[in-house]
Each structure stands twice: as C-alpha cells, then as structure tokens.
Amino acid sequence: xxxxxxTDSDGSVAAVxxxxxxxxxxxxxxxxxxxxxxxxxxxxxxELSLEGSGMGYEVGDALAVQPVNAPxxxxxxxxxxxxxxxxxxxxxxxxxxxxxxxxxxxxxxxxLTRNVLGKLAAATGSEALSAMLADEAKESLKAYVDGxxxxxxxxxxxxxxxxxxxxxxxFRKLPPxxxxxxxxxxxxxxxxxxxxxxxxxxxxxxxxxxVCSTFLADQVGAGDRVPVFVQPNKNFRLPEDPxxxxxxxxxxxxxxxxxxxxxxxxxxxxxxxxxxxxxxxHYLHDFLYQLEWQDHLKRGTLARLDxxxxxxxxxxxxxxxxxxxxxxxxxAWLEEGAHFYVCGDASRMAADVHDALVTILExxxxxxRDAAEARLDEMKHAKRYQRDVY
Amino acid sequence: xxxxxxxxxxxxxxxxxxxxxxxxxxxxxxLSTGSMSEQDQQLLKFHxxxxxxxRDLRAQRKQHKLEKAYxxxxxxRVPGGxxxxxxxxxxxxxxxxxxxxxxxxxxxxxFQLHGVIKSNLKRTIREINRTAMDxxxxxxxxxxxxxxxxxPFLSEVHAEVLQAxxxxxxxxxxxxxxxxEIWLDGxxxxxxxxxxxxxxxxxxxxxxxxxxxxxxxSNDVDVFANCLSFIAIxxxxxxxxxxxAVGGGMGSSHNNEKTYPRLADVIGFCPADQAVxxxxxxxxxxRDFGDRTDRKHARFKxxxxxxxxxxxxxxxxxxxxxxLEPARPFVFESNGDRYGWVDDxxxxxxxxxxxxxxxxxxxxxxxxxxxxxxxxxxxxxxxRLTPNQNLIIANVSPENRxxxxxxxxxxxxxxxxxxxxLRLNSLACVALPTCGLSLAEAERYLPDLLTExxxxxxxxxxxxxAITIRMTGxxxxxxxxxxxxxxFVGRAPGKYNVYLGGGFAGQRLSKLYRESVxxxxxxxxxxxxxxxxxxxxxxxxxFGDFCIRAGYVNATVQGxxxxxxxxxxxxxxx
Numbered sequence: 036x037x038x039x040x041x042t043d044s045d046g047s048v049a050a051v052x053x054x055x056x057x058x059x060x061x062x063x064x065x066x067x068x069x070x071x072x073x074x075x076x077x078x079x080x081x082e083l084s085l086e087g088s089g090m091g092y093e094v095g096d097a098l099a100v101q102p103v104n105a106p107x108x109x110x111x112x113x114x115x116x117x118x119x120x121x122x123x124x125x126x127x128x129x130x131x132x133x134x135x136x137x138x139x140x141x142x143x144x145x146x147l148t149r150n151v152l153g154k155l156a157a158a159t160g161s162e163a164l165s166a167m168l169a170d171e172a173k174e175s176l177k178a179y180v181d182g183x184x185x186x187x188x189x190x191x192x193x194x195x196x197x198x199x200x201x202x203x204x205x206f207r208k209l210p211p212x213x214x215x216x217x218x219x220x221x222x223x224x225x226x227x228x229x230x231x232x233x234x235x236x237x238x239x240x241x242x243x244x245x246v247c248s249t250f251l252a253d254q255v256g257a258g259d260r261v262p263v264f265v266q267p268n269k270n271f272r273l274p275e276d277p278x279x280x281x282x283x284x285x286x287x288x289x290x291x292x293x294x295x296x297x298x299x300x301x302x303x304x305x306x307x308x309x310x311x312x313x314x315x316x317h318y319l320h321d322f323l324y325q326l327e328w329q330d331h332l333k334r335g336t337l338a339r340l341d342x343x344x345x346x347x348x349x350x351x352x353x354x355x356x357x358x359x360x361x362x363x364x365x366x367a368w369l370e371e372g373a374h375f376y377v378c379g380d381a382s383r384m385a386a387d388v389h390d391a392l393v394t395i396l397e398x399x400x401x402x403x404r405d406a407a408e409a410r411l412d413e414m415k416h417a418k419r420y421q422r423d424v425y
Numbered sequence: 426x427x428x429x430x431x432x433x434x435x436x437x438x439x440x441x442x443x444x445x446x447x448x449x450x451x452x453x454x455x456l457s458t459g460s461m462s463e464q465d466q467q468l469l470k471f472h473x474x475x476x477x478x479x480r481d482l483r484a485q486r487k488q489h490k491l492e493k494a495y496x497x498x499x500x501x502r503v504p505g506g507x508x509x510x511x512x513x514x515x516x517x518x519x520x521x522x523x524x525x526x527x528x529x530x531x532x533x534x535x536f537q538l539h540g541v542i543k544s545n546l547k548r549t550i551r552e553i554n555r556t557a558m559d560x561x562x563x564x565x566x567x568x569x570x571x572x573x574x575x576x577p578f579l580s581e582v583h584a585e586v587l588q589a590x591x592x593x594x595x596x597x598x599x600x601x602x603x604x605x606e607i608w609l610d611g612x613x614x615x616x617x618x619x620x621x622x623x624x625x626x627x628x629x630x631x632x633x634x635x636x637x638x639x640x641x642x643s644n645d646v647d648v649f650a651n652c653l654s655f656i657a658i659x660x661x662x663x664x665x666x667x668x669x670a671v672g673g674g675m676g677s678s679h680n681n682e683k684t685y686p687r688l689a690d691v692i693g694f695c696p697a698d699q700a701v702x703x704x705x706x707x708x709x710x711x712r713d714f715g716d717r718t719d720r721k722h723a724r725f726k727x728x729x730x731x732x733x734x735x736x737x738x739x740x741x742x743x744x745x746x747x748x749l750e751p752a753r754p755f756v757f758e759s760n761g762d763r764y765g766w767v768d769d770x771x772x773x774x775x776x777x778x779x780x781x782x783x784x785x786x787x788x789x790x791x792x793x794x795x796x797x798x799x800x801x802x803x804x805x806x807x808x809r810l811t812p813n814q815n816l817i818i819a820n821v822s823p824e825n826r827x828x829x830x831x832x833x834x835x836x837x838x839x840x841x842x843x844x845x846x847l848r849l850n851s852l853a854c855v856a857l858p859t860c861g862l863s864l865a866e867a868e869r870y871l872p873d874l875l876t877e878x879x880x881x882x883x884x885x886x887x888x889x890x891a892i893t894i895r896m897t898g899x900x901x902x903x904x905x906x907x908x909x910x911x912x913f914v915g916r917a918p919g920k921y922n923v924y925l926g927g928g929f930a931g932q933r934l935s936k937l938y939r940e941s942v943x944x945x946x947x948x949x950x951x952x953x954x955x956x957x958x959x960x961x962x963x964x965x966x967x968f969g970d971f972c973i974r975a976g977y978v979n980a981t982v983q984g985x986x987x988x989x990x991x992x993x994x995x996x997x998x999x
Contacts, residue, residue: 319496342456348544
C-alpha cells in the first residue's frame with residue numbers, strides 16, 4: 036500500500052526521529068463533538084496535524100496519545116495525602132521535580148491494582164489493608180478494587196496522609212493510550228484523525244473520568260499540542276486487491292478505522308464494494324459521521340449501510356441483529372470473497388458478532404457449527420476475518 | 426397555444442402515486458437518513474403522518490456531522506373524539522416507547538404523537554391499528570377526522586349524532602389498499618388498473634377537507650370554520666335532522682389578500698338518514714370543481730365563494746335523491762367547554778378537565794399523564810377529546826366515581842380548571858419546534874402570555890369572564906384563530922398580528938387590529954382595551970362584540986371583507 040511520507044509545509048522531510056521514544060507534539064487542528072444535543076454519549080472527532088513529524092501511517096494503524104492527568108484529579112489526590120504539591124520528588128528517568136508536576140505529567144495516579152495496594156500497605160503499615168492483601172482475602176480485595184481508584188485507597192488506608200516520596204512511590208509511569216486512526220492519509224495529507232469516546236462515570240459516590248479521553252476532550256483544544264506516535268497494526272489491513280468486497284462492523288467508536296478504510300478506498304478509486312454496519316444508542320443523536328456516510332452512499336464509495344440503535348425502542352437492537360436480518364446477502368458477499376472486519380468493544384460486541392457470523396454460515400451455508408467455526412478460523416488465517424477490539 | 430393553467434405539483438404526485446403508494450415502502454427501509462423523499466412526504470400525509478425536524482437544533486446539527494433531527498408526527502383519527510380506556514393506555518404507552526413522552530390532544534379531536542423516528546414509524550402505525558384506531562386520512566387531500574360534539578350529557582340525541590359522525594367518517598375513508606400494504610403488511614394488489622377509490626378517484630381532493638357535526642347550543646366544533654358541517658336539529662327531544670353548512674375555513678397567507686378565512690353558509694336541512702349522502706355529494710362537488718392549479722386557492726371555501734352558495738346548493742340538489750329542505754332555526758351560545766363534573770339523566774357522570782395546549786405530559790408539579798394512565802386503568806366509561814384540546818372522562822358509573830375522584834385529587838387533576846376564564850378559553854397550535862410551517866412560538870409561549878394578561882384581567886375584575894383567545898405560529902389557522910375574540914397569529918420570531926372582534930360562539934370573523942407586534946408589547950397593547958371593556962360593557966356584552974361597538978376594529982362581515990376596512994393604526998410601525 037502506498038503511503039506518502041509526511042512532510043513539512045515547505046516540502047522538507049522532518050529531520051527529528053519522532054516515534055515511541057520521542058512522541059511528536061502534534062497540533063490540534065479541530066475538535067468536533069459528534070453527538071447531537073440530547074445524547075448520553077460524548078464522542079469527539081479530533082483532527083491532529085502530523086506536518087513536520089516525519090511520521091506516516093497506514094489505514095488500520097493506531098495512534099498512541101500521551102496524556103497528562105487532570106488538575107482536579109491531581110488536586111484531590113494531594114488533598115487525600117495531606118500534601119501541598121510543591122514537595123520535591125525524584126522521578127525515574129526524568130529527574131527531580133515538584134510533586135504536583137510529577138503527578139500531573141509522569142504517573143498513572145488513578146489505576147488501582149494489587150501492586151499499588153501492596154506499596155500502600157508497606158508505606159502506611161495499615162493492618163486492614165494488609166489483611167485484605169492476604170491470599171485468602173482475594174474476593175474482598177477484588178470487591179474493593181472494583182470501581183475504585185488510587186485516591187480512594189489513600190483516603191481509606193492513609194487517613195493521616197503520606198510523605199511525598201511515599202506517595203510518588205506508589206505509581207507506575209503514565210502510559211500512552213492507543214486509538215484506532217479514523218482517517219486516510221490520502222484523504223487528509225499531513226493529518227491524522229481520531230474518534231474518541233469521553234469516558235465519564237460515577238462510582239462509589241465520586242465522578243470519575245478516563246485519563247486520556249477526557250485529556251483530549253477537556254484539556255486540549257485547537258492550537259494546543261498533543262504528544263503522539265504511530266503504532267502500526269499489521270493485523271488490520273484492507274485487502275491488497277482493491278476489487279475485493281469488504282464488510283465492516285464498527286459500532287460506537289469502533290467506527291474509527293472504517294472511516295479510514297472508506298476514505299482510503301474512495302481516494303484510491305478502489306472497485307471493491309463496501310458494506311458498513313454501525314450502531315450506537317440513539318439514531319437522532321449518536322449516528323457518528325452520518326453526513327459523511329450519506330455522501331459516500333451517494334458517490335457509491337459505500338455500497339450498503341445498515342444501522343442498529345439500541346435504545347430507540349423497548350427491545351435492544353444491535354449490529355449483530357442487522358447482520359442476521361440480512362444473512363442471505365451477507366453470506367453471498369462472503370462467498371464472493373469479502374473480507375470481514377470488526378472493531379470496537381471486545382467484552383460483548385465482538386463475541387456477539389462472531390456468533391452471528393457462525394449462525395449465518397450455519398443457516399445460509401448449510402454448515403454444522405464446528406464447520407462454521409473452522410471456516411472462520413480459515414478466514415482468520417487468510418486475513419479475511421480481522422478484528423481490532425478493545 | 427393552450428391557456429389551461431398548470432396543475433399544482435401535488436396533483437402530479439397524487440396521480441403518479443398509484444393510489445398513495447409512491448415509494449414509501451422502500452423509503453422506510455433506508456435508514457441512512459431519517460427523512461423520506463419529497464414526494465413520499467406529501468403522500469405520507471394521507472397516511473396520517475408528517476415529516477418534521479426539531480427546528481431548535483437546526484443550526485448545530487451540521488457541526489456534529491449529523492443531518493437535521495428528523496422525526497414524524499403521527500395523527501391518530503378519533504371520529505367524534507371518543508376513545509376507550511384501553512385505547513388511551515395504548516396511546517400512552519406508545520407516547521413513551523416511540524414518541525417524545527407526550528400526547529397532544531388536537532383542535533380537531535385527534536391524538537398526536539410527536540418525535541417518532543423513521544425506524545419506529547411502521548411499528549407505531551401498526552400498533553395504533555391494533556388498538557382499533559387508525560391514521561389513514563388524518564392528514565392529506567381527503568376528508569379528515571370527522572368532528573362531533575363529544576358531550577354525552579349535553580343531549581339525548583348525542584349517541585345518534587355520534588353514529589352519524591362515524592358513518593360519514595367510514596364512508597369517506599380512502600379505499601386504497603396502500604395503507605394496509607405499507608403499514609400492516611397486507612397483501613399486495615398487483616393490478617394497477619383496478620379502481621380503488623369510488624368517491625375520490627386517483628387524484629383525491631384538491632386540498633384537505635374538514636367535516637364537523639355540532640349539537641346546539643354548543644358550537645365547540647366551530648362549524649363555521651369547517652368545509653362542511655351538520656348542525657343537529659332537535660325537535661321534541663328527537664333528532665329531526667341536520668342543517669347543512671358549507672364553505673368555512675381558516676387558512677390564509679401573510680401578504681396575500683387573495684387568501685382569507687371564511688365562515689360557512691347554512692344552505693339547507695337534511696333528514697338524519699341523508700347525512701352520509703349529502704357528505705359524499707358535497708365532497709364530489711369539491712373533487713370536480715375545486716381548484717387544482719393553485720393550492721392556496723384549493724380549499725372548498727374558495728369553490729363556494731367563487732361560485733356562490735346558491736350555485737353550490739343547486740348543484741348539490743341535482744345530485745341528491747331528495748333536495749335539501751330549507752334550513753331550520755338554531756342558536757349557538759358558545760364554542761367553549763364546560764369544566765368539572767356533570768351528571769346525566771342515565772345516572773352516569775362526566776368530568777371535563779382543562780388540558781393546557783392540549784398537551785398531556787408529566788411535569789414535576791403536575792403528573793397529568795401518569796394520573797390519566799392510572800385513571801384509564803380503572804375507568805369503566807370512555808374518554809372524549811373535545812374540540813378545545815380538553816378531555817372528558819366520560820360515562821363514569823356511580824360505583825366507580827369515588828375511585829376516579831380519588832385519583833383526580835391525588836394527581837392534582839381535580840383542580841385543572843381552577844384557572845382564569847381567559848385561560849380556560851384559550852387554544853394554541855403546536856408551532857415550534859416541530860411544525861415546519863410556524864413562523865413564531867404558540868403552544869410553548871401562550872401560557873406565559875396568558876399569565877401576563879391575567880394580571881390585567883385580575884385588575885379589572887374579569888377573572889370569571891370568558892373571552893376566547895387563540896394563538897397560532899403561522900396564518901394557516903390550526904387553532905382557528907380568526908373566529909376568536911382575541912387572536913395572535915405568528916408573523917416572525919417573537920412577532921404577532923393581533924386580531925380582535927371574533928364572535929364568542931364562533932359566528933363572526935375577527936379583524937386585524939395591529940400588525941407585527943413584538944411579544945413584549947402584547948400585554949400593553951391589550952390592557953387598555955380590556956380595561957375599557959370592563960368599564961363600559963353592556964350587560965352580557967361579549968368582548969368581541971364590544972371591540973366592534975367601541976370602534977377598535979370594524980366588523981368582518983364575510984371572508985372577502987377580512988382584509989378590508991382596517992383602521993389606519995392596524996399597519997402602524999412599531
């Protein structure tokens with residue numbers, strides 16, 4: 036597949052070797068809310084510039100984003116620990132800096148694990164916590180961790196506060212987050228687009244938020260810079276033959292790579308037909324990129340679009356139901372050699388879609404269940420059935 | 426060279442539609458868009474549904490990469506306005522499952538559901554039909570819901586009159602199988618040659634057609650504002666028959682004096698058993714002589730005005746088995762509702778409640794929808810939708826009345842009519858945000874304006890004096906504004922034409938008093954007129970009559986004179 040090198044506006048290829056070690060501070064070009072008023076969802080379309088980065092990507096790749104923690108999250112942790120934030124701490128591979136700054140930039144200060152609790156037990160000498168970490172208390176540990184973050188544990192087990200070094204010693208490094216890229220470099224030279232669902236929820240009486248998604252949603256806007264690097268995904272690629280039909284199943288933010296796929300096929304004039312399944316909560320508010328899909332349908336760069344919105348009617352309706360409704364045609368596409376792609380939720384959707392595929396092969400292909408599973412395994416090996424699930 | 430005027434675009438849509446099928450069935454399957462094609466949108470009206478979009482959201486949708494927030498309004502026909510408790514419960518359920526959680530009671534005794542998205546349209550219409558109600562001909566160029574005075578306690582002939590309404594409705598319901606095919610998965614009829622519409626023919630009527638039946642002294646259905654009306658004549662306690670009135674209608678367009686509201690003319694009398702025949706023959710007259718070249722001149726009122734009522738009567742008599750007899754005397758006293766409990770001669774009770782704007786919904790202070798649902802669960806009578814957007818919990822048995830009373834008290838419905846007489850005699854159309862025609866607010870704004878005007882009413886001691894007051898978002902007249910004593914007709918966002926001088930019983934058209942008044946000035950504009958009325962009215966004199974006597978407006982004598990004889994101030998710059 037052809038990918039143009041990313042160049043500066045003056046045409047020179049960037050000199051610095053940006054990548055995982057040195058994320059590129061990509062300027063934010065635009066942030067667009069994709070949900071209409073009245074939605075319970077908050078999905079952002081984010082356009083970043085890669086000009087001058089020297090980084091290129093292929094459709095199907097992911098972009099790693101290095102976030103920083105939200106000031107209010109840092110603040111509540113400092114308060115729980117009884118610290119001010121100006122205390123000096125030594126951050127490995129970074130150096131000595133004020134605690135507040137380190138909490139904001141360097142550490143994962145939310146993810147509560149057994150490891151964190153072990154360090155906290157050592158730092159506080161809390162007997163209650165030690166008891167919970169005992170082998171025979173696994174269930175109560177699991178119950179405690181569920182829905183809680185580090186700040187809760189500090190409040191619960193370090194009521195007298197912590198020393199700055201002890202607090203800093205609890206954390207692992209703040210990791211980057213991966214997002215499936217939502218654009219084709221051919222359609223948007225020098226740019227990379229993301230589709231990001233802002234994670235916000237309430238647990239144990241406290242409002243929580245996803246670190247990276249709300250970093251992108253709340254803390255940066257057009258003109259700000261976001262550290263990024265490209266994470267290739269060789270297992271999620273368009274067919275090499277542009278005439279091969281593709282079936283794309285991408286509910287919610289799982290739509291991201293398929294926007295890239297369709298843009299890419301439109302830009303290259305690929306002859307193969309494309310069939311997209313999309314779903315979300317409400318038709319009126321959550322039909323991500325609706326106007327773009329309508330345009331692709333009109334131009335013929337998308338052959339079919341089937342949608343399922345789960346909360347528009349009393350019963351739940353998902354993409355797999357739409358697949359089953361159109362089982363005969365879907366099977367015919369597979370018989371024609373279509374590649375089948377799934378992106379999005381790994382916990383339920385991917386399995387439900389897989390089951391629907393098995394059912395379709397059973398019903399339409401006259402196969403036993405085992406034979407259908409075997410056929411899907413073959414398809415996986417032949418890279419005709421690819422998944423990007425998380 | 427042909428001088429034949431061109432048919433209006435809708436005529437081609439109808440004639441090409443294969444009896445209202447168009448491509449509706451295919452369009453419903455395409456969920457890439459929440460809208461339907463232009464042609465199918467016109468045809469869908471005949472099936473009882475309008476495509477709309479949330480106009481509050483228009484500006485922002487594109488930024489979200491979303492099309493307009495399209496949804497459908499579904500109008501459910503309720504001939505004579507009578508619904509069973511089971512039907513009420515189903516409408517209530519569907520309002521939550523598929524619509525925006527509200528039920529609109531319309532000015533023509535229909536239910537409306539708003540905000541139904543395309544993917545739910547078919548199942549909603551199917552479920553409506555499962556409750557023995559339907560939506561066909563609720564809109565479109567056909568005879569609409571037949572209205573009838575809904576008060577069973579008002580007259581011993583009510584049951585007979587209601588029967589006539591049902592018979593007329595049934596007789597004039599379109600016969601096309603398209604409705605069953607599209608919505609009810611009925612068998613498809615292959616031959617396109619088969620005649621499917623004995624009354625209408627393949628192009629239906631030039632425009633919508635509205636029929637009512639009134640039982641004097643109540644003119645709640647507003648007979649003079651409808652295309653064809655039957656006025657029940659009761660002699661010695663028996664239904665002798667009906668006076669026939671033709672050619673009423675409300676709609677007009679701003680800046681187009683060729684359009685105007687018109688009052689119906691009473692042209693004769695027919696025995697009760699001739700009502701269906703008269704209705705059909707009048708509809709056929711309009712089918713054949715109505716203007717199909719200009720939709721702004723296509724309503725039956727213009728056919729009557731262009732040819733004259735005498736010509737209409739003569740033509741009608743030619744086609745009837747027996748000619749109409751001379752009209753008989755009748756008296757209308759009011760077009761409003763009477764609120765609260767009434768007992769009838771058969772020992773049944775009826776409770777009329779005030780529903781502001783006809784909108785049944787739950788708010789924190791007033792859970793009306795829930796209350797009515799709880800009542801429907803135990804009610805052994807029926808529900809009656811009034812032409813004033815109100816509701817009668819009708820035919821309550823003596824044994825059941827205590828339960829109903831307790832629920833009315835529990836949900837605060839008992840006191841729904843403890844309001845000013847001004848508010849109790851108000852009507853508003855839907856307007857923004859869903860109606861595509863509205864130029865200004867109506868249902869969402871009238872309650873606030875009434876609150877302002879109530880201060881004036883209180884100051885002048887008029888709390889218990891009924892004045893009819895109506896607001897529409899555009900000049901098309903869904904809330905029948907031009908026969909109200911005070912009317913506000915939307916001109917532009919926040920601006921209204923103010924009309925005065927309509928007849929309290931809906932017997933006289935109003936006249937433009939002031940043009941394009943900002944909503945912030947409406948109270949100040951009307952306060953001196955209301956104060957003057959309170960000070961100098963004659964005994965029993967109605968506000969509309971007073972406005973003419975005191976010279977605020979000249980009386981409108983007939984539709985053609987609606988735009989004439991304005992006072993100089995009417996166009997005063999504000």
